[in-house]
Amino acid sequence: MNLRTIGCVELNSVALGMHTADEMLKAAQVELVMARPTCPGRYIVVVTGDTGSVNSSVEVGREIGADMVVDWFTIPSVHFDVIPALSGTSIVPTIDALGVIETCTAASCIVAADAAAKAGNVSLIEIRMAAGLAGKAYVTMTGDVGSVNASVDAGVEGVGDGGPVLSHVVIPSPSDGLKAQLF
Structure with missing residues (x-):
């Protein structure tokens, strides 16, 4: 496809x-x-x-x-990480810094994920859409702290007029316990 x-x-x-x-x-x-x-x-x-x-x-x-x-x-030119993250098939061997963008709609989350992936040297971990989230969605990504910061900023900006961004965060060094919950 x-x-x-x-x-x-x-x-x-x-x-x-x-x-x-x-x-x-x-x-x-x-x-x-x-x-x-x-x-x-x-x-x-x-x-x-x-x-x-x-x-x-x-x-x-x-x-x-x-x-x-x-x-x-x-x-028009979706980043190659978006579909695996959307389908839960991303392969991310290690998690360095963790970035998270949470949106009001699933569609705006996909737009944020694409913009984030294009902006920095990050790997998308997952795009979680609406299931058990009251219609909200979020994308998680990893990379070095500078790249994750740049990508989260670009993803937030990339949503534009779409569903608003509810929250976003960069965790420079997530705990092993949190990392284990991401897969």
């Missing part, structure tokens, strides 16, 4: 989310990366394909979802 361009629509309705996912796939030559319910009763759809097709698909998703759309994005 070519994951250079990804697009997302996050909705406040599971039923309308499923309908939106179906229409997004029918509207353009895109592949489905993810379509699933999240907390609290939301639904997220992520597609990939060439930039024009993804833009068209997301636009159709926004039209179908109408006032139930919570957040959305298109990222």
